[in-house]
Amino acid sequence: MITNSSVFNSTQIWLEFSAQQQNQAWENSQSFSLPSSRWNAYLNQICLTTVLPWLQEEYAPKAKVWPNNAALPSFWEVVNGTAIVLDNTRFVLIPSEAIDRSELRVPQEWVDIPSWMADYYLAVQVNPDDRCVIIWGYASHEQLKQGFYDVSDRTYSLPQENLIHDLNVLWLARQLATEEITRAEVTPLAILPQAQVENLLQRLGNLAIIEPRLAVPFELWGALLEHGGTRQQLYYRRMGLPQQQSIVNWLRTGVSEIAQQIGWKRIESQPDFAGAKGVELTEGEAILSRQLQIAGQQYELQVFPLKNLEQQTWRFQLQNSAPGGVIPGGFKLRLLTEDLHPFAGNEDVALTAQERLYIDVCLAPGEGLVWEIEPFPENYDREILHF
Amino acid sequence: MRYYAIINGVSMRPRQNITDLFSTFIQFNADRFSHWITEPKLRRSMENAITWLQQTEGSESFWVLYWYKYWQTEANNFSKFHLTAYLQESCYWAAQKTSDNFSSNQYTLSDCFQIAIANLDTVLNGYNPTQGFPLKNYASAIFSSTIRNLLRDRLEVNISTTWSLLRRISQKRLVESLQQAGLSEEKIATYVLAWKCFKTLYLPEQATGTRKLPTPDKATWEAIANYYNQQRIAQLQPGASEVNSEILEKWLTNCAKAARNYLYPPVVSLNASKPGQETDEFIDSLPETAAESLLTEMIAQEEVQNRAVQIESMKTVLDGAITKLDPEAQNIINLYYGQNLTQQQIAQQLEIKQYTVSRRLTKIRESLLLALAQWSQDTLHISPNSNVLKDISIVMEEWLKDNLSNSNF
Numbered sequence: 001m002i003t004n005s006s007v008f009n010s011t012q013i014w015l016e017f018s019a020q021q022q023n024q025a026w027e028n029s030q031s032f033s034l035p036s037s038r039w040n041a042y043l044n045q046i047c048l049t050t051v052l053p054w055l056q057e058e059y060a061p062k063a064k065v066w067p068n069n070a071a072l073p074s075f076w077e078v079v080n081g082t083a084i085v086l087d088n089t090r091f092v093l094i095p096s097e098a099i100d101r102s103e104l105r106v107p108q109e110w111v112d113i114p115s116w117m118a119d120y121y122l123a124v125q126v127n128p129d130d131r132c133v134i135i136w137g138y139a140s141h142e143q144l145k146q147g148f149y150d151v152s153d154r155t156y157s158l159p160q161e162n163l164i165h166d167l168n169v170l171w172l173a174r175q176l177a178t179e180e181i182t183r184a185e186v187t188p189l190a191i192l193p194q195a196q197v198e199n200l201l202q203r204l205g206n207l208a209i210i211e212p213r214l215a216v217p218f219e220l221w222g223a224l225l226e227h228g229g230t231r232q233q234l235y236y237r238r239m240g241l242p243q244q245q246s247i248v249n250w251l252r253t254g255v256s257e258i259a260q261q262i263g264w265k266r267i268e269s270q271p272d273f274a275g276a277k278g279v280e281l282t283e284g285e286a287i288l289s290r291q292l293q294i295a296g297q298q299y300e301l302q303v304f305p306l307k308n309l310e311q312q313t314w315r316f317q318l319q320n321s322a323p324g325g326v327i328p329g330g331f332k333l334r335l336l337t338e339d340l341h342p343f344a345g346n347e348d349v350a351l352t353a354q355e356r357l358y359i360d361v362c363l364a365p366g367e368g369l370v371w372e373i374e375p376f377p378e379n380y381d382r383e384i385l386h387f
Numbered sequence: 388m389r390y391y392a393i394i395n396g397v398s399m400r401p402r403q404n405i406t407d408l409f410s411t412f413i414q415f416n417a418d419r420f421s422h423w424i425t426e427p428k429l430r431r432s433m434e435n436a437i438t439w440l441q442q443t444e445g446s447e448s449f450w451v452l453y454w455y456k457y458w459q460t461e462a463n464n465f466s467k468f469h470l471t472a473y474l475q476e477s478c479y480w481a482a483q484k485t486s487d488n489f490s491s492n493q494y495t496l497s498d499c500f501q502i503a504i505a506n507l508d509t510v511l512n513g514y515n516p517t518q519g520f521p522l523k524n525y526a527s528a529i530f531s532s533t534i535r536n537l538l539r540d541r542l543e544v545n546i547s548t549t550w551s552l553l554r555r556i557s558q559k560r561l562v563e564s565l566q567q568a569g570l571s572e573e574k575i576a577t578y579v580l581a582w583k584c585f586k587t588l589y590l591p592e593q594a595t596g597t598r599k600l601p602t603p604d605k606a607t608w609e610a611i612a613n614y615y616n617q618q619r620i621a622q623l624q625p626g627a628s629e630v631n632s633e634i635l636e637k638w639l640t641n642c643a644k645a646a647r648n649y650l651y652p653p654v655v656s657l658n659a660s661k662p663g664q665e666t667d668e669f670i671d672s673l674p675e676t677a678a679e680s681l682l683t684e685m686i687a688q689e690e691v692q693n694r695a696v697q698i699e700s701m702k703t704v705l706d707g708a709i710t711k712l713d714p715e716a717q718n719i720i721n722l723y724y725g726q727n728l729t730q731q732q733i734a735q736q737l738e739i740k741q742y743t744v745s746r747r748l749t750k751i752r753e754s755l756l757l758a759l760a761q762w763s764q765d766t767l768h769i770s771p772n773s774n775v776l777k778d779i780s781i782v783m784e785e786w787l788k789d790n791l792s793n794s795n796f
Contacts, residue, residue, distance in 0.1 A: 011752070011780065014730075014745040026594040035590040042594070058746065097597065098557040099543040101536065105558065128595050132742075140773075150558075152622055153583065159559060161509050164773060165532075166780040168753040172760055173773045180772055210587060210614065 011166040013135040017050040022131060025049065032077055033207055033238040041076040043126045047095040048072075048082045050133045051124065059171060060086045068379035070261035071228065074235035078213050078225070079109050083118060089174070089182075090118035095126045101136050101160055106144055108154040109213070112186050113222045117141055119182035120170060123163060137163030138170060145184040154218060189223040194339040196220075197230050205237025212238075229338065229370055229384030246386045247303060247314070248365075251286050262383065263290045269304070291321065292377040294331075298322065301371065303385070306360060314387065316371060317358040326353040332374040333357040338384050340370060363387045399476070406433045409450060409469040413479055418495050420479065429472060432465050451522050458511060470522075471507055474530075477523045478503045481530035484727065484788075485538070494538055502537050503530035505652070518769075518778050519698045524785040525778070541650050543598075549643040550600040554586060556646050564649035565642065573624060580622050581630075581638045584614045608632035697767055701759055701779075702786055708758035709790070716751045723748060725791035755787075756780055 029042035048065070055063045065072065066083040075082070084091045092110045104123040110116055118141060125134045139147075139158050147158040164170070173180060192200070200220060204212040212234070213221060225231045229245075236244050236258075243249070244258045255264045267289050287304035298321035306313040318333045320326055329352040336342060348357040361369070368384045399420045402408050410429035414421045436453070437445075451473060457466035482499035510526045544552055556564075561582060565575045588611050589603045603611070612632040619627045630638075709717065722728045722736065730748070734741040759779050760771040769775055 011749075011784070013749060014742060016742050022594055035592075036587050039590045058750075096557070097555050098560070099547070099552075099555045100540050100557050100560040102557045102563075103559040128597050152580075153558075157559070161513055164777045166752070166756075166777065168749065168756050169773055169776040169780055171753065172757055172771065172776055175757075176760060176764070176771045 011168075013054075013167055014132060015050050015054050015135070016132045017046060019131065021049050022046065022128065031073065031239070033240075034210065036210070037077050037238075040080055041073065043095040043097060043128075044072075044076050044080065044082050044093075046128070047093050047124050047126055047133055048084075051093055051122075051135065052084060055084065055086075062086060064379075066090060066379075067228070067381035068262075070258070070263075071232070071381045074231045077235045077238060079107050081107060081110050083110075083116070089120070091120045091122055092118040093122050093124050095124045095133075097126055097128075099125075101125060103157045103159050104137060104139055104144075104163055105155045105157040107213070108149075108156065108218060109222065109225060111141065111144055111156050112218070113226050114186050114188055115226055117183060117186055122167075135167060136160075137165045138167065139163050140180075140182040142181055142184045145186075154214060189219060189226055191227070191340050192220065192223045192230075194337070197224065197227075197339065200224055201230070201233055201237055204234060207238060227340070228382035229368075232383065243386055245368075245384055247288060248387060250288055251305070255288070263292075265289050292318075292373070293379070294373065294377045295328075295375055297325070299327075299373075299377075301373070312365065312387065313360060313362045315358055315360050317356055318373060319356040326355060327357055329353050330374075331357060332372075333359060334372045334374070335359055335361060336370045336372065338368040338370060399479070405445065405447065405450060406430060406437070408447065409433050409454065409472050411472055411475070413475045413500075415497050415500075418497050426468070426472070429465065429468055432469070448521070452516055455511070455514070455516055455522065467507070467511070470511065471504065474504075474507070474510070474523060474526050477527045478530050481527050482534060485531055485534040487727070499534045499538075502534050506530070506533045509533065515774070515778060518775060520778055520782045521698075524782045527785045528781045537650060544647055544650055547598045548600055549640060550589065550602060551598045552643050552646060553582060553639060554589070554591075554600065555597065558582075560649070561642060561646060564645040567649055567652070568641075568645040570645075576623055577619075577627060578638055578642055580618060581611075581615055581635055582642055584611045584618060585635075585639055588614060605632070608636060611635055701762065702790065704759060704762045705755060705783065705786055706790060708755050711758075712751065712754070716747065719744065719747055720751055720787065721791055724787040727792070752780075752783070756783060759783060 025042050025045040028045055029038045032038045032041050052063060052065070063084055063086040066085040072082065080094065082093045082095075084093065092106070094104060094106055094110075096105070101123065104121060106121050110118060110121070120138050120140055121144060122135055123137045123139075125136060127133065137160060139162065143162065144156045144158060147156050147162070149156050200216065201224075203209070204215060204224075209215050215221075224234065232245070236242075241258075244256045246256075250256065250259065250264065250266055255266050265288070266286050269285050269287050285304070287302050289303075290301045292299045292301055300319055300321045302315075302317045302319070304315055304317075305311070306315055316333065316335060318327060318331070327350045329350050331350045332347060333349075334342070334347045336346065345361075346359065348359050350357055363369070366386060368386045370382055370384055372382075373380075400423065402411060402423060407423065407425070410433050411423040411425050414424045451470075454466045454469040454473070458470060478500055482496050482503055486494050486496050486499045506529070510522075510529045513529065514522055514525050516522070543555075547555065558579065562575060562579060565578055570578070585603075589600075589607055591597055591600060609632050612630060612635050615635060616629050619629075709720070712720070719733060719737075722733045723730070728736070730744045731741050733744045737744070756776065756779060760776055763769045763775070763779070764771050771779075
């Protein structure tokens with residue numbers, strides 16, 4: 001075996017993965033558009049399923065994927081790297097199959113999209129033949145920004161001698177409470193108007209575009225990805241999947257598999273249905289529900305039609321999942337158009353603790369909405385719901 | 388004087404004085420140390436410098452700093468050779484330990500020595516004298532990892548097919564390989580683009596077997612050529628011509644060849660690692676103001692030298708931290724650093740998995756690094772930020788080898 005440990009420095013983290021893990025990763029990687037995306041997903045999945053459990057076991061039981069597992073395919077389809085959060089610190093694992101560990105090369109997306117940027121970037125060599133991964137160095141966002149930017153593949157890179165090779169340095173620097181600047185400034189990206197989004201999706205959804213991330217200027221590309229809803233849609237388009245986020249379809253024929261992974265469920269309204277007051281919704285009618293974790297507590301976001309489906313009047317409602325539980329003062333439920341514009345009556349705010357928050361909206365068929373809640377739920381990733 | 392200990396039956400006569408330390412080189416014979424050979428120009432340069440500074444010989448650390456500072460100012464190209472001379476032993480022992488550690492005997496000591504010393508720039512660029520860690524410790528650590536990395540790369544490259552190699556090389560390494568092969572900037576840009584197209588379109592079709600990738604089929608070559616021809620317009624200089632799949636295959640084969648050759652640089656005589664045509668009058672030609680400002684800076688560095696003395700006592704702190712480890716942990720680091728066993732050998736001996744050894748070592752190192760960081764925070768009032776911790780981590784690695792192998796002899 002080539003990964004004879006004599007060739008490793010003790011500062012490198014050497015982790016093995018099982019044949020089963022490998023097979024699972026291979027199987028999962030088949031649902032991507034092109035061979036390059038499949039291979040990218042495969043390496044990232046191996047990397048994640050090996051590094052995350054180790055991280056949880058050795059350093060941080062609370063470490064988890066960012067934004068959430070269901071969102072990963074829409075990242076891996078177009079870009080290398082997987083983010084992990086641990087309290088307020090974000091790490092991006094950058095898997096590579098390169099034998100020589102000469103450089104850490106990070107896609108611009110992870111550096112310059114404001115909501116994506118991380119504190120630390122970990123260089124991970126994935127070796128499928130020997131079933132092991134090696135974490136051999138890391139750098140901060142600040143360091144990477146001072147590194148070399150390659151315009152031809154839109155990456156920031158640092159040579160190996162500029163990385164820190166001992167991951168213990170990272171934990172200790174945090175532990176010894178030295179306040180270090182890990183992030184550099186980045187320029188905010190504009191929000192794209194809906195017509196432009198549609199144009200981009202049309203163009204980049206075409207598989208003739210082999211590397212969509214390099215096909216349009218970064219400002220547009222970054223903005224398209226930063227909005228979770230449009231990032232998901234790009235993935236659906238490239239996969240040739242029909243509209244996955246259709247509320248009307250979910251109610252009629254059941255929640256799509258992808259939406260189930262996100263956490264949406266179709267349930268029947270209960271006799272004591274909280275939303276029933278003053279609303280003509282009979283018991284046993286279908287409503288859509290998603291569990292959310294906000295500030296350590298369980299809440300439920302519900303979406304259902306008022307009266308009947310044809311009238312296109314909808315209610316978004318947030319309530320505490322616990323019986324008798326309330327929405328604390330200060331919580332906000334907000335709806336936005338697809339391209340993130342507010343509109344009249346789009347917000348309900350809990351001034352004091354109250355039973356629920358809700359917004360009623362009247363929509364044209366096919367129209368899309370984005371919901372937001374403050375404080376932000378855990379694992380929040382913007383989604384566009386179509387009606 | 389354990390630094391000059393007899394290791395594996397090879398004795399190395401220590402150099403007697405400061406002038407020798409900065410002006411002599413190891414002479415090899417039958418792949419082992421033979422004797423020290425003086426480079427007259429460097430000797431003269433040292434003697435001149437001593438006279439000019441009206442110094443008695445001074446301390447080793449003074450001269451290390453002196454030549455290091457000169458190297459930084461880029462005013463004097465002898466400085467690098469003085470430092471090369473100084474680091475001969477560090478390099479020799481790093482080469483010896485690493486080559487012994489490799490089971491196959493295809494890597495000679497002098498081969499490893501050459502790999503390491505060729506990387507002196509990495510040592511000098513990465514070294515931070517203001518933290519007070521000894522240059523030779525820092526250099527040993529970098530030399531060791533340089534050798535290990537290169538030998539590991541060779542092992543991998545030797546058993547990879549051309550197409551696997553091309554998929555599993557970093558862009559940086561590819562560019563360096565092509566530069567070493569003497570290609571022009573423009574040609575390199577062309578090759579790199581071809582390589583990127585190859586990487587995007589030729590992918591493994593199985594979960595394993597990434598070292599044994601077969602030659603791409605005709606359709607794949609066509610696709611790569613098409614993609615290249617599309618991309619070249621935006622990515623290359625105007626005038627980059629359209630290519631067909633045969634040319635592309637040839638280019639990529641050249642890339643792989645260059646990448647292999649990169650790991651086997653042409654052997655230059657080891658005993659030629661000395662200055663060549665430089666004039667003898669560098670001291671005279673040095674602008675006096677530059678020399679003066681250098682001296683002023685050196686005086687300011689006294690504080691650093693004081694710190695260097697304090698840092699010596701960190702070794703004692705490290706010893707203390709080691710004795711506080713539990714017996715199992717002591718055993719593991721003794722086997723690893725003291726007896727120089729591989730993680731695999733330790734795993735066999737302790738009947739645990741290799742990755743468990745790797746994890747334990749990491750944890751042990753973490754606790755030792757913490758002890759050193761806290762001590763330097765409390766005693767030296769050095770804030771343990773990432774840069775400081777990084778250097779402590781690198782030097783600690785050498786101290787562990789030093790301390791533990793010493794206690795075993």
